[in-house]
Amino acid sequence: MAYKSTPWVLLSVILHLLLWGATPSSAQTPPGAYAQWQNFPQSASFFPIAIFVTNPNRPLGAGAPFTTAGQAAAAAKINIFLGVDNGGTNWPTSVCAGDSNGYLAAVKSLGMYSIPETNLANNTSSDSISSITCLASSLGALGNVIGWNMGDEAQCGAPLTNVPSQASRLTSYDSTRPLFYNMNDWPFVHGVCNPISQNVNALQAVSVGSFDLYPIISPWNGGNNIPLVAGQPQDSMWIQGYSVKSFIANARPGQPIWAFVETGGNALGYSTQAGSSCNVASNLCTPYNNEYRATNEQVNAEAWMSIINGAQGIEWFCHDSVALAYCLGEGGSATAVSIQANLTYIDTTILSFAQQLNAPTIGMCTMNGGISYTNFRGSCGQGVLTMVTGNTSVPGSALVKNFNGDLYLFADSDRNGSATMTFALAGQAGKTAVVVYDSNAKYDPGHSSVGQTFVLNGSGQFSDTFGANGHNYQPKIYKITGGNAIAPSITSASTASGVVGTPFSYTIIATNSPTAFDAVGLPAGLTIDKATGIISGTPTAAGASNVALNATNAQGTGTATLTLTISAASGGSTSSLFPNTVTPALLNVNDANSVELGVRFQASRAGKITGIRFYKGTQNVGAHTAHLWSASGALLATASFSNETATGWQTVIFATPVVIAAGTTYVASYHSNGHYSANNDFFTSAYSNAPLVALANGGVYGYGTSAQFPSGSYRASNYWVDVLFQ
Known part of the structure; x- marks a missing residue:
């Protein structure tokens, strides 16, 4: 975890990294960053706080505030055990059995989560995904397993270049849980490869990236040109925040990045590496002036610095040269007990702002601009935020979130010393900023x-x-009372069409976090859900309507007119497989490939298919075309969707209805550019909504850039394709 070797690499690589830091990154993790993994916690009140390779049943000894490491971790509001401490042997010890040390049973009893390390080569060994999920199911703890850990600090060459293929293999075993890999802090030249694409490709291949550095106790900061003053610790915490920024800049768009943060321990003597000699009493090591252990206030500042710069999760490494669960109070020393209490304070505070941290980011910037101590600017800006320092020696970083119409500004200073920071928030003139968090409330x-x-x-x-x-490095949080000073602006389509007797859906989309919606003048048979903005129902009469749309937040109401045209049905009532109110479990599948998606169905009576519809997620963009096929793959009808809404059911009517026979199998499909909606294990048996039935394993697909007959199936998935039957 904290074992570093630090090769100094080519100047060209260093210059390349400096150029990355010259411009503030626009890569930000959006709300619902984990939505594509349905077995990862989805609550807006959840923020990942993990502890690395710690046995929850480890006894903490006399004098410790808790009996076991698991009890101390739960009390500290840690919510994830990352990796498994099984004494160096595989866990589980046998296929679908062998919960040695009662690890998973303890995780379940504590109400916590696990991200165990898994076999990278196969799905049959005792530590494979299938074995672990089988064991978890037998213990009633499958819901406690929320991801897979691929390893820690892979070195250059095969260990890193194999990561993409390993990740692809593991995803084929389980696509419902994210993959984690912790890396060296290679943006700061710790473990950077030549070529650097080895590092970047490995990072982008996994679901969640992570790094560890521990800048306060690190003796490896020599390449950062930090001035050393005799008898004073080096000024190095800023490296943590800029490392987060650098990882985000090199990650996939929207890829979550987690950060290991110092606990106040010495990370198994990491502070004494590279010939560093440490005076425990003075907490200072020579000749690099790194510190032996970070102070409680420094640990808090480093955690918030990571989050302010975009980290989506915090990780703690408890191992110390004194005890492996030192940060949880093991051994009962005053220092160990103090560290556990400090982590409890930090984690509790972070979780108290979890909903704000999971809200949309509307501004984020850092004045840090490179890996050298002097590489920073006097100002920065992005989105609604501009930040300027009043001390040319002390830069800063800030993050702005929009939560329920209120703005929250998270900020810190990024060098030793005092500075007056000036913040400008576009559109917030006349509002009031209230300090809702100041680290001094705890430490001074x-x-x-x-x-x-x-x-x-x-x-x-x-x-x-x-x-x-x-x-x-003082962190503060401000709430801008009154929040967003801008009323919503409606951006959804201004026209829509439907058919009498056919289920209809339209979603009002608006900016600036509306809290209520309305629609006046809807055709008969349609209603609006005023909380979600979804207009739905089944039209009962033909005609054109000008519907007045409203979207409201605390600052006012945005309006627009929807021209809604309802056409007469071509004859008879219309039936579909799915009710209009359903919502897919996975709105946007993490699959960017062009694909034909469909459903195999039958009708209990003869009739005609007048059209096809599909459920559209927010990322399923571009043109879509519907197709109706015979069971053998003969194309019977096609039509292109138009006037689509941003999300919800999309409907297209065939120019000529297609007559179908009773009890005969047909396939309805549409072509997508990727990021379609789906439910796994939906069609494990036939699904009936008389007179229609979708067959068991009826969800089908076929990859390709143009229309093709879909015949493949995966995990009885439902791709939310439907027909209009009369």
Whole structure:
């Protein structure tokens, strides 16, 4: 975990990294970053906080505040055990059995989650995905397993270049849980490969990227040109935040990045590597001036620095040269007990802001610009945010979230020293910023600014001081009361069409987080869900309507007109397989390949297919074409969808209805550019909605850039394709 070798690499690589840092990254993880993995927690109140390779049943000894490591971790609000400490042997010890040390049973009893390490080569060994899921099922703990750990700090060459193929293999075994891989901090030249594409390709191949560095105790910061002053610790925490930024810049768009943060332990003596000699009493090591252990205040600042720069998860490495669960209080020393209490404070605070952190990011920037100590600017900006420092020696970073119409500004300073930071938030003139979190409230209550208010001027600006009284790298959080000063703007399609007797759906899409919707003048048979903005129902009369759409937040109401045309049915009532109110379990599958998606169906009576519909997720963009096939693959009809909404059911009517026979199999499909909607294990048996029935294993697909008869199937999936039958 903390075992570093630090080769200094080619100057060209270093310059390449410096160029990456020259421009603030626009790569941001959107809300629902884990939505594509349905077995990962989806609650907006969940923020991942993991502990690495720790046995939950490990006894903590006399004097410790808790009996076992699991009890201490749960009390500290850690929610994930990442990896399994099984004494160096495989876990489980046999296929579908052998929960040695009672690891998974303990995780379940604690109400926590596990991301166990799994076999990278096969799905048959005792530590394979199939074996672990089988064991978890037998223990009633399958819901506690939320991902797979692929390993830690792979070195250059085959260990890294094999990661993409390994990830592809594991995904074929289980696509419902994300894959994790922790890496060296190669953007700061720790384990960077030549070519650097080895590092980048491995990062992008996994679901969630991660790194560890521990800049405060690291003796390996020599390449960062940090000034060394005799008797004073090096000023190195800024490396953590810029490392997060660098990983995000090299990740896939939207790929979550997690960060290991120092606990206050020495990471198995990491601070004494590279010939560093440490004085435990003074907490200073020479000749590099790294610290022996990070202080509680530094640990808190480093955690928030990681989050402010975009980390979507925090990881703790408890191992210390004194005890393996040192950060959980093992051994009962005053330092160990203090560290556990500090982690409890940090994790509790992070989780208290989880919903805000999981809300949309509308501004994010850092003044740090490279891997050298002096590579920073005096200002930065992105989205609604601009940030300027009043001290040319102290840069800063900030993050802005839009939560339920209110803005939350997370900010810190990024060098030792004090600075007045000026923030400008576009569209927030006249609002009031309230300090809702200040680390001083914990570490120096006499200088806490919690509750202090600032009125934003006509340019949406206010200023505040960071790092005063020796509280370097001070994090603060502000709530901008009144939140977003802009009323919603409706962006969904201005026209839509439907057919009498045919289920209809349209979703009002608007900016600036509306909290309520309305639609006035709807045709008979249609209603609106005022909480979600979904207009649905079955039209009962033909005609054209100008529907007044409204989307409202605390700042006002946005309006638009929807021209809605309902056509007369070509004869008889219309039936479909699925009710109009259903929503797919997976709205946007993480598959960017062009594909034909369909359903095999029959009707209990003769009739005609007048059209096809499919459920569209927000990422299923581009042109879509419907096809109706015989069971043998003969194309019977085709039509192109038009006037699509951003999400929901999309319907197209064939120019000429297709007559079908009773009890005969047909295939309805549409062609997608990827990111379609799906439910696994839906068609494990036939699905009936009389007079229609979808056959068992009736969800079919076929990859290709143009229309083709879909015949493949996977896990009895439903791709949410439907027919209009009369």
